[in-house]
Amino acid sequence: MSLPKPVMRGLLGKRLRLHLPLAFAFALTCAAAVKFGVTEPRKRAYAEFYKNYDATKEFNNMREAGVFESVRPSGE
């Protein structure tokens, strides 16, 4: 029984040849997932919200609900 000599060199290089591209691909995928799953929807949500936002109307609604201390509802 004569075993073949095991591979002695280039072990790190061999591992990196597979795992380095894998690592980059994984990192980029994660970044893309966050960008398109979180940040883009959030930017769209904010754009939508402020497209037809009437600050005065909202203020008056909040005032009537009685949440402010500087202005009371118009009835009082």
Place this chain on the structure above:
Amino acid sequence: MLASQAAVRGLQRSLWRALSTARCVQAAHGKDVSADVLDCSQPQYCNRPDTPLPDIPFVRNLTADQMKLKEKEKGPWTKLTMEEKLALYRLSHELTYAEMRKGTNEWKTVVGVILYFMGFTGLVVWWQRVYVYGDVPQTFSEDWVEKQTKRMLDMRTNPIQGISTHWDYDKKQWK
């Protein structure tokens, strides 16, 4: 007075003798301590994957047959049969690399016992909730939470992606 001192010392010695283990007593008397005590001043054998050639061979006291094999080892190794080569390996090593790396099923026991104790802790915490803790603050009562939620909606809390987006302000109900 000297006699009483000697008597006390004698008592102390016998007490120490009674409490100490036999091994300490042996060692104190300079006797050869039993074999299962590790003498760390000597090189030790170890089964480690990162140490292919341990400091000492595994089998120190060779039988006559094993001595003969060791003599044969001094000659050309091509003359050794496979069994002899394996026997020589087992003389100098306890485990093969495969055996060293095999691992055990210990992790199953560990995980099992961890989960068991977590379960027990859960029961303890449950008992504490029932018999030890006092009442929860009034801010947790249904009425308070209702008023609190209404106030949050009136203030338009998190109006873009949060709670206020789930309330329909025209129909005055949840979307």
